[in-house]
Amino acid sequence: MNGLHRGSPLLDEQVAAGLRGDFVRGQEIADELERTTPNCHRAGFNRAWYEMRKGKLLKGLELLDCGRWERAFGDQPLATNKPIYRNENLQGKHVLIRSEGGYGDEIINVRFAADFHQRGAKVSVACDNSLKSVFARVPGVSAVVGHRAAADVYHDFWVPGMSAARVLEYEYKNLTGEAYLNVDPLYRAKWSEFFAKSYDSQKRPRIGLRFYGNPQFEHEQHRRFPKEGLIQTLQGRPWINLQKEETDLRIESWEDTLAVIEQLDLVITSCTSVAHVSAALGKETWVLTPILPYYIWALPGDTSPWYKSVRLFRQEQFGDWTSAFKAVEKALQEKGLV
Template sequence: MNTIHLIQQAYKNFQNGNAGHAERSLKDILKSQPNNFDALHILGVICAATGQRDEAAQLFRQALALDGKNVSLHYKLARVQFESGEFEAALRAYEKIIALGYIKPEILLARTVALISLQRHPEALACIDQALAEWPEYADGWSHKGSILYQLGHVEDALACFDQALSLQPATADSWYKKSLALDKLKRYADALSNIDRALAIAPKTAIYLLDRAVILHKLERYAESLSDNETALTLAPENAEAWGDHGLTLSRMKRHQQALVSYQRALGLRADYADVLSNQSLSQLVLGQFEAGWQSYEYRWKKGNADFPRHTDIPLWLGRQVIRGKRILLWSEQGLGDTIQFCRYAALVAALGAEVVLEVDPALKTIAQTMGAFKVIAIGEEFPLVDYQTPLMSLPLAFKTDLATIPAPPFYFKADSGKKENWKNRQNFANGKLKIGLACSGNPGNTNDHRRSMPLQEFAPLLQLDGADFFLVQKDIREADRPYLLQAAKLRQVANDIADFDDTAAIVANLDLVISVDTSVAHLSGALGTPVWLLLPWVPDWRWQLDREDSPWYPSARLFRQEQAGDWQGVIERVTNALNDLG
């Protein structure tokens, strides 16, 4: 049998599933004929098909040395290089094909994808535009253009491209999926859901579609459905760390924290350094009172996808290991105002170790924080003296190995300015013997949990029917949606005009018998002042309030009223009203 027939037979063997036999036959030919183009070519194809990409690339290069203008070989070499992650080499191969005059949509698209893989998005956009200028009916081209625009942050333009792709090829699952991602980015979650449903109708067993549908349902707070989709995705892709992480997060939103920890562990078994999961895990550990593990995991908050930007990282970090007697240390605030109020109590513990403390806080907290003790308080952005160490405030529980039994919880640690306190008191009619109650219904609207923890001002209406109390709205910022009710709530006194910073709020709160507040900085301030505070909590509370208990180990003056089902503020207010009647 001559060489041509041997090569043809080897290829038939490969097609019939006997790749090993075909490979041996071709290698035998190449031993005696190392420059046999057809043998090099077919053996390269077999190696590529069997995952031997390096060998395939070498064989294709040898064949191209014999026929450098063979477009098919350049393309096969480019595919092998791309699949091996050699994007630069693949790009050069695609450009060689184009230089040889073979300018087809699929080649321009392949070059576009290589450029995308190299994060060279503007060049990729120019390349796909070249393809679409010649072939405007090229649906895949429109879909890829949409992907590039999405990566560049031009989401509305991306959406238009996905619509164009779908108008040309409506049965393409991936275009429906990509369109759903763009709608999700635009926070059009209901529309995103309907589009990903279209993708799943075409490709129902696609794990990534199910996983992202679960994410959209999670954002819509349809947690049971989200969990179901997530679990279906996990049957298809049980080794997907992201899916296990999302599964745990959804369980935590359902207040099933112990089960969430199991899912987080599955995710970490697949990806040990998964920062988002480690950070989310810490919140479930802390809410369950597992402080030792929780504080350790909480340090990953700096590495998660939406992490705050840390400051002062050029200064050595202190987490309790070094002796700091005689040293100067910077303690700096992070996250929200309530977090700063809660954790600045640790400044006194650090000072008790013999360190000179510099406490850096939000400018609105500078004056009130100065009432804590004999250490320097500065506002963020102000200059401070040279320090030996730095610690973010919310890492101090880790440094002090805080557990439930050792939470530093003095009766109060802030003091209101006596002059401001007296001045505000003199302008109010406090001679009627009634309870003086402060109310706060909302906090920072930028907080990711705001829609759960804040409530409409009108929810307080049943309280205002009580005759034995005067009510004061003690929050500085009033939401536009609450103003119509505020205008008609004659019994609710608005004091926002008296508030410039937390020093003013403290003077007002210090004159009150009770503060009733959602989970916001006013509640923390009241607890830090030792003023009785009734805290209104959503069904799934922030970790610091733990689960079920009616008191707080952080604030001795706090009493907790919890939703018994998600979104039910009316039930909370009813129990608060009954408790107020009991006081009267």
């Protein structure tokens, strides 16, 4: 790596500018670092977000790959002598997508299995064990294994999960936003029966709430919001707790989570893996994002090309979710839900 490192004053200033919503200053620093330290992986990784915000998805994805040199995705390279896919002919070939990052990242990027399948490949996906059965039903997926077995799966080419959109040369216009996850029929029957017995079938809407994600995530404190503020927006309406650690529902697997979400009318959540599962199911999903949101939500606006079913409610001031809660309340009133 050439130049800067984590803790560099300019990089720290850039992060601070982003956290307070000063994207003009953040962009200025990104431009300065591009001129002065063009080969710095950390600076490139940070600049990715600003390129995506400007509508340049592919450029942003190329820079996002710099994060791999900084161990931003938390995974070791795949132990293989086969090449990463670079637009070769895939007719009759085998492609292995090696998922990376957290649950949300794995869910975001498994959609691209369909692209490789459409190019003629048989597609295997290596993912967290808890997601194997869910990903087995994703269009284009032929086989699924856990991460530890990834290197043993036969493949002609492989793709790091966080690079899938880049190697496919995606721009925002190429994202359809269509649903790509579906519910297992056995779990659908289980939770359909549960809700029919436990909830008045005529008592709608069923609104699911999720307040925080993995506490081990580096920036969890920024995307987490006080649940009391969101609950108050419902003005006494009943709601269903999707917080696995707190709910009375016996949600024991991702299959349970998908099937429960299918029974709901609306999911309101922080930027967590549940947000991506809900959106990938095609469920109407409202996501409250911190002022400096994840790269998926970098493009300004209250909608996202990544998911047709998502509506974004953006924090306007660091540490203060009041405006986002008010926007949610207004949206609920417009839909006649409170």
